[in-house]
Amino acid sequence: MSDDTVRMTLAEVRDYARATLARVGLSPAHVAAVAETMVAGERDGCGSHGLYRLLVAAHSVAVGVVVPDAVPVLSRPKPALVRVDGGGGFAQLAFDTGRPALVEAARAHGIAALALNNVVHFAALWPEVEALVADGLVALAFTPSHAWVAPAGGTTPLFGTNPIAFGWPRPGGTPFVFDFATSMVARGEIELHRRAGKRVPTDWGHAPDGSETDDPAAVLAGAMRTFGEHKGSALATMVELIAGPLIGDLTSAESLAADAGRKGSPIGGELILAIDPAGFLGAAAADHLARAEAVFAGIEAQGARLPGSRRHAARIVSQRDGVAIARQLIADIDAVTKDIA
Amino acid sequence: MSDDTVRMTLAEVRDYARATLARVGLSPAHVAAVAETMVAGERDGCGSHGLYRLLVAAHSVAVGVVVPDAVPVLSRPKPALVRVDGGGGFAQLAFDTGRPALVEAARAHGIAALALNNVVHFAALWPEVEALVADGLVALAFTPSHAWVAPAGGTTPLFGTNPIAFGWPRPGGTPFVFDFATSMVARGEIELHRRAGKRVPTDWGHAPDGSETDDPAAVLAGAMRTFGEHKGSALATMVELIAGPLIGDLTSAESLAADAGRKGSPIGGELILAIDPAGFLGAAAADHLARAEAVFAGIEAQGARLPGSRRHAARIVSQRDGVAIARQLIADIDAVTKDIA
Numbered sequence: 001m002s003d004d005t006v007r008m009t010l011a012e013v014r015d016y017a018r019a020t021l022a023r024v025g026l027s028p029a030h031v032a033a034v035a036e037t038m039v040a041g042e043r044d045g046c047g048s049h050g051l052y053r054l055l056v057a058a059h060s061v062a063v064g065v066v067v068p069d070a071v072p073v074l075s076r077p078k079p080a081l082v083r084v085d086g087g088g089g090f091a092q093l094a095f096d097t098g099r100p101a102l103v104e105a106a107r108a109h110g111i112a113a114l115a116l117n118n119v120v121h122f123a124a125l126w127p128e129v130e131a132l133v134a135d136g137l138v139a140l141a142f143t144p145s146h147a148w149v150a151p152a153g154g155t156t157p158l159f160g161t162n163p164i165a166f167g168w169p170r171p172g173g174t175p176f177v178f179d180f181a182t183s184m185v186a187r188g189e190i191e192l193h194r195r196a197g198k199r200v201p202t203d204w205g206h207a208p209d210g211s212e213t214d215d216p217a218a219v220l221a222g223a224m225r226t227f228g229e230h231k232g233s234a235l236a237t238m239v240e241l242i243a244g245p246l247i248g249d250l251t252s253a254e255s256l257a258a259d260a261g262r263k264g265s266p267i268g269g270e271l272i273l274a275i276d277p278a279g280f281l282g283a284a285a286a287d288h289l290a291r292a293e294a295v296f297a298g299i300e301a302q303g304a305r306l307p308g309s310r311r312h313a314a315r316i317v318s319q320r321d322g323v324a325i326a327r328q329l330i331a332d333i334d335a336v337t338k339d340i341a
Numbered sequence: 342m343s344d345d346t347v348r349m350t351l352a353e354v355r356d357y358a359r360a361t362l363a364r365v366g367l368s369p370a371h372v373a374a375v376a377e378t379m380v381a382g383e384r385d386g387c388g389s390h391g392l393y394r395l396l397v398a399a400h401s402v403a404v405g406v407v408v409p410d411a412v413p414v415l416s417r418p419k420p421a422l423v424r425v426d427g428g429g430g431f432a433q434l435a436f437d438t439g440r441p442a443l444v445e446a447a448r449a450h451g452i453a454a455l456a457l458n459n460v461v462h463f464a465a466l467w468p469e470v471e472a473l474v475a476d477g478l479v480a481l482a483f484t485p486s487h488a489w490v491a492p493a494g495g496t497t498p499l500f501g502t503n504p505i506a507f508g509w510p511r512p513g514g515t516p517f518v519f520d521f522a523t524s525m526v527a528r529g530e531i532e533l534h535r536r537a538g539k540r541v542p543t544d545w546g547h548a549p550d551g552s553e554t555d556d557p558a559a560v561l562a563g564a565m566r567t568f569g570e571h572k573g574s575a576l577a578t579m580v581e582l583i584a585g586p587l588i589g590d591l592t593s594a595e596s597l598a599a600d601a602g603r604k605g606s607p608i609g610g611e612l613i614l615a616i617d618p619a620g621f622l623g624a625a626a627a628d629h630l631a632r633a634e635a636v637f638a639g640i641e642a643q644g645a646r647l648p649g650s651r652r653h654a655a656r657i658v659s660q661r662d663g664v665a666i667a668r669q670l671i672a673d674i675d676a677v678t679k680d681i682a
Contacts, residue, residue, distance in 0.1 A: 228569030
């Protein structure tokens with residue numbers, strides 16, 4: 001470990017995140033829910049979703065984008081649908097509020113959907129699908145963000161980075177989980193290139209005038225591209241629709257408009273689907289889940305990597321040894337949140 | 342119209358398809374169901390899913406891959422789940438058998454899923470999502486195929502072309518529908534290049550020894566690639582899982598093994614999800630569907646194309662003017678199916 005970092009156990013990460021979020025003004029229920037996603041980020045080696053996000057959370061509180069003490073309200077509009085109105089708070093508590101009902105509905109009906117409405121997003125989707133996979137369910141999650149991404153064939157921002165996450169339970173092992181933006185890369189990746197003075201590949205985005213560019217600042221001011229050309233663009237459109245109007249919530253363009261230049265986290269909805277393997281298969285579910293292992297074995301046997309495998313490998317190490325946190329990050333967080341308090 | 346083609350009305354296409362399928366030996370119920378997807382293919386300007394598929398259907402019957410008179414059996418394992426055992430027949434009749442129950446379940450529970458099991462696939466998925474969209478539902482469909490596609494980071498076939506289709510109802514207009522393979526291109530596209538003596542881009546696939554190649558025959562003998570690198574590969578994996586083991590049916594590797602070199606159409610399952618916009622939204626559904634139109638307007642305003650728009654434009658013309666069918670194709674179909682009869 002270098003002098004630039006401090007080693008913390010995951011319990012210490014949790015305590016630090018909780019104390020900071022409380023100082024920022026979140027209610028105790030939000031403090032607990034939000035801190036867990038940061039612990040999960042650090043635990044899995046995803047620094048960009050770890051304590052760094054305390055800065056993002058503090059900013060969203062400071063500029064008034066998020067309601068720090070919102071109380072989520074659950075409703076059941078249909079037998080297999082669960083809806084949680086987050087009241088303008090962070091999404092994590094809304095998810096925790098809806099999760100037991102979603103699990104119950106998926107088991108009772110075979111498939112169920114949870115809509116989170118009126119929430120502020122600043123975390124990855126994989127903690128949510130992993131939570132459902134831990135209950136033995138197959139899960140999918142979708143959310144729009146801010147309108148930063150152009151459709152294939154255009155150069156004007158319309159879509160968010162619109163991630164799709166999927167989780168599949170594996171017997172006796174870590175789950176199969178992926179979570180990716182339908183943009184070519186995460187927006188933070190472009191920002192990192194800008195800070196480092198590095199150029200970006202020309203297929204990452206468009207300059208504000210629509211021209212080709214390798215300048216990260218021009219892409220940030222212009223438009224990002226979707227991954228996978230027209231296919232990724234079609235998926236980004238789907239996410240806009242099913243996690244926006246289908247659940248009565250904002251599109252990425254509406255979220256950015258609602259932000260009104262405050263540079264807060266995206267506001268809107270999230271759609272989560274859960275399917276119970278025992279629904280179609282009954283007692284044979286375990287046999288068929290075991291058969292699915294051949295797919296994973298077929299991927300790994302040829303040297304290809306399973307999505308999520310780096311995270312799950314990091315998890316084993318960090319649960320044993322703790323994690324290294326940059327001293328500068330702690331200093332930055334302390335400085336920003338002392339200003340707030 | 343050139344002398345190489347004959348003009349047919351869509352009614353004539355239907356009659357020709359039905360007569361041919363009957364001669365091939367399909368039972369009347371399969372004749373009617375399968376013919377409609379070929380009519381839809383010709384109507385929408387997708388020749389590769391039109392009458393050409395009579396050759397494919399005839400081959401699958403001739404080599405014994407498909408049960409030509411299978412009687413699908415419907416069951417309801419959970420309130421929001423519908424299952425149809427296709428009995429080894431073509432998928433279309435199984436879908437038609439399950440569709441009313443899926444629509445009813447989606448309306449009653451808000452979301453529902455239909456698993457087609459033990460069916461033979463040789464058509465696109467968009468006719469199925471469009472049928473559900475016509476009932477006012479949002480629909481998703483997935484199916485594995487034969488193991489022709491390598492995961493990102495590998496060069497050995499494991500996945501099928503594993504398409505994903507999505508449909509969204511639009512007020513007063515044609516639906517928003519996409520349907521794409523998670524492979525870089527359709528397998529038929531590589532075959533067309535081979536027949537034409539043309540090279541293919543090197544990101545379409547791998548040679549049998551894993552090396553880079555622009556030879557379509559080498560890709561067909563080796564492995565195709567997924568679209569969108571690791572993200573497309575993750576989606577292909579998801580399709581293998583949710584339309585395979587999750588519904589108790591074959592993976593693409595198992596389908597290819599079951600084919601045993603007969604070069605028949607893929608055998609296995611299909612998963613279809615349906616969500617009722619009125620489920621989350623009640624009477625406000627129409628307002629939110631109207632709001633979704635801003636997404637489509639935002640795509641088209643910048644000159645980008647909506648998926649499915651070419652098909653829907655072709656549909657207007659072909660419903661009015663009929664379609665041009667290659668005389669050689671008719672001659673080939675007649676020759677092959679006379680051999681069978």
